[in-house]
Amino acid sequence: MNEIRMRVKALRLEMLKQNLDAYYISGTDPHSSEYLPNRWKTREFITGFTGSFGVVVVTQEEAGLWTDTRYFLQAEEQLKGSGIKMFKLRVPNAVSPESWLAKKLPEGSKVGIDAQSVTINGFRDFENVLVEKGINLVKTTDLLDKIWEERPEIPADGIFELEIKYAGLSRKEKKDTIVAELKKYNADYHIVSMLDELAWLFNLRGSDVNYNPVFTGYAAVGKTDMILFVDKNKMSVELQQQLEKERITVNNYDDFFPWLSEFRKKSVFIDPSTANYSIYETLEKGGNVLSEGTSITALLKARKNKVELKGFRQAMIKDGVALVEFLFWLKQNIGKEKITEYSVGRKLAEFRAKQEDFKGESFPPIVGYKSHGAIVHLNVGPDDALPLEQDGVLLFDSGGQYLQGTTDITRTVALGEITERQKKDFTLVLKGMIGLTLAVFPVGTKGCHLDILARKALWESGINYGHGTGHGVGHFLNVHEGPMAIRQEFNVNTIDAGMVLSNEPAMYREGQYGIRTENMIVCVEKEETEFGKFLGFDTLTLCPIDTGLVDISLLTPEEIDWINEYHQRVRKELLPFMDEFIQPFLLEITKPV
Template sequence: MQKSGIDAFLIPRADAHRGESVPASEARLAYITGFTGSAGIAVIGTDKAGLFVDSRYTLQAPAQTDTDLVRVHEVNQGGVSADIRLYVPKGGTLAYDPWLHTPGEVRDIAEKLTGHARVVPHANLVDAIWADRPAPPVSPIEFLGHNRAGKTAADKLAYLHEVLEAEKADAVALTLPESICWLFNMRGRDVPNTPFVLGFAIVPLSGRPTLYLDRAKITPDLKSALKGIADVAEATAFDQALAGLGSDGKAVIIDPQTAPAAIADTLKNAGATLIEKRDPVLGPKSRKNDAELAGMREAHRLDAIALAKFLAWFDSEAPRGQLTEIGIVTALESFRREEETCVDASFDTISGAGPNGAIVHYRVTTKTDRRLNAGEIMLVDSGAQYLSGTTDITRTLATGPATAEQKDRYTRVLKGMIAISMARFPLGTSGAQIDVLARQFLWQDGVTYNHGTGHGVGAFLGVHEGPVGISSRYTTPLEVGNVISNEPGFYKAGEYGVRIENLVTVREATGYPGFLEFETLTLAPIDTRLIALDLMTEAERNWLNAYHARIWNEIGPLVTGPIKDWLKGATAAI
């Protein structure tokens, strides 16, 4: 910083592809601060440093960082507060890597420092000192058959060309790996938990698109698989291609919320016209076709078998008081790995015993690993990537008698989850409009939860995807084929946490023209031992009993012996 004449430097969690998981070579925030959460940004000044995280990480961040050196600030998700001024002297210079920040982020930070300091792009200073930085990932690339993708890459590109024509655009620059992988029906293993291929793409209105990938990924097999569909070039040529679009005076679509500022700057400086628009692949990708939905249903059937084994094992072991959070994660993963099509976890399992369950995005480590005492509530939020699809499920589990308060809170959360599951709503309704259905029963008793009720889920892609979800920030209308989580919760700091999560897909409401409803995909029992039965209505009991009957009918024949016996009891009617 001194050599560069810089007073402060920004270090975000994100890489150029904005993924929730980043490869080891891009984990700059963790390298500098020790914080491993999926979102956050640090500002390193000459004599002090700050780490800005949202409410999910206000407990995790201080535990992982040296708070004598780094002050933790809680902010709204995805940004910094005016406290950034504390780390940049008056009249000073704050630098950032333009490949790691969007134009919107840069504008927001510059506004917060207006009249105080300059904000300038700069080569990444972390990379300059990271002597043992891991190499960029190079993993095998596979292409999905029509039975898994449901649409050819040519069909998807034809849709994208229609968007370009409608927007009077000459090309679109794609940076999100989920969009690129979906568009070309390919998957990889470049990052943990998500089958991504990291790269960039330019799709022109006329002519073939070009994929820009690490040189080591460009093999004869890759070129053969993309023959007639797309050209392939080294990632180092991407900048030059952007500049070429600019020099030709092209109009180019970029997503200002996800594209790196470096792309916008290169295009603009070269003479291109920027069309700032949400990534046009996100919408069609979120509307799962019949083949994708069939794969998701199959993935949930496979996951249900593993979860029946895990939950039966948990019920037999938990009362002994010997289980640990890491041991629970290991057991769950081992049950899932018994299925040969299980590729990976879809995210790091949240395994919170007792008070750790109140930490919304808790990630157990060897330092925080806690024994689950008999009688405590256990919260397990996990998911898997199967070749057929992606799963995400949360269950809150009893290990002994629960208090009246715990049962009350658990039941109110369950009632909210059921309300979403039973919802029927007109076309054009967004997740923001139905979010209150999940919260109403907690609100009635003066409590709530500080996270969204649901997020979009990909089909053998990211476990979190846009543009739809269920919370106040999701204003995009829900459409047939969307797959979304349904996960209200309640958290009492220092004592326990409750969350119940199923995945649902949007479908047309039978017998109600112009209306939509949800189909539940997840097939795992909900712990009935924590329910306060007097709070449940007849309609809610009927829904839960029907759900458990479905699990028994569909999964019961797929398990045997003690697992089958356990499942029969766990799905018994209340």
């Protein structure tokens, strides 16, 4: 922790040179990424905290990290001895970093912020709170660049093309759809800054970010032109020539802001929730007319086409086979050889790697045994992993990247003797997962309207969980994608047909165990009546649920029918692809309840 203290001290010296009373670190990159290239792991560099969400504020006297319920336990542990205090976000009475600064700093103070690493909305919200207290928000360069010795460069890994047999739509088809949407806003250009949007739009993939097959870049889609800003050295000559044939201009990544600064009185569409403030500021200086809204590319990407949806179903079969093989291995070896949380994660990857077109894990596996199960986004190494015993429950949340699609699944399984309370908790979580799965709702429904269905049974027993219920999932892209979500917080974007989401209610008893059951679901059209069009969900994930943990007395007949029908489908879909010696195991764990 001495190293972290030295880094904070060096940052404070740099702040003094810049006449700053505080410095804000957003913990992300110029592309609003959740998972980051090493170059932009600023939050981890300055605090030692390795979670995927959190912001940092450093003043001359204090330093704080703000994160959410997924990481409270992890952050407390990783910040010990650093002098950095943890603050809670997304809980009742939470104090935001900007409110904290407004209370701490006197009028006339200056707070520095890197305008390239904060969104337009983020900058505005921050500034609005500070300006009321007479505190100035000052745009700076990335101050960590001054103190980060041997800071990693942007990765130079290659970019490859995702064939149309997987993507479903050509680059031209995607561009034409965007241009048609731009007409609604009377806009000349749409700026694309998020890396998964970029990858989807150009049917390209990379490996700049662990677990996410993306590459670093920007793009602009105009009525007559389409420009990609990326390190050209990452592309083969053949790929560059192919893009040029399609009238796509390829410029270097560093050319983006100079190119943008030459815009004069154009109409440009941007997403203020994802585009960085430097983009806004550069366009504003040129006297351009800015239209704002949810990224056109993000919405198109979220509504999967027929080919993508077919691919997801193929990926689920591959993933399901790997998971059943893992469960069989676990049953055969628990108590006979040393198995730890860490080795479980490696085994999950090993079984997935046997599947054709597997391209890696979609996120670091979360494997929590007993008390570790209550740490929502636990990530253990070989040295701090708990050994598994024939007792209690194991939670494992993992996923794979396949050319056909991205997977994300959580199962909680009994390893031996369990308590009645564990059975009740498991069943209440399962009721929530089924409740959301069976939802039927009118077109125009938002995620916050559906979230209650996953929490109702838990709330009635005085139980809750602090994270969202469902996030979008990309097609051979990021395991977390927007713009929609199913969670308590309001999100303007509706749940539409073709959207693929997670469904993951949970409960955590700190120091004892955690329970989460997660399937991926796709929004589908259900019916049209005199009252309008109605939507619902189909389940994509194919993996048995541990019925030994279910308290049948707490289930309705409809819920029991759902479990039995789901397991019948898992059998039907997976048996043809299972090794013969594992088939009896699959039949056993999918017996009707």
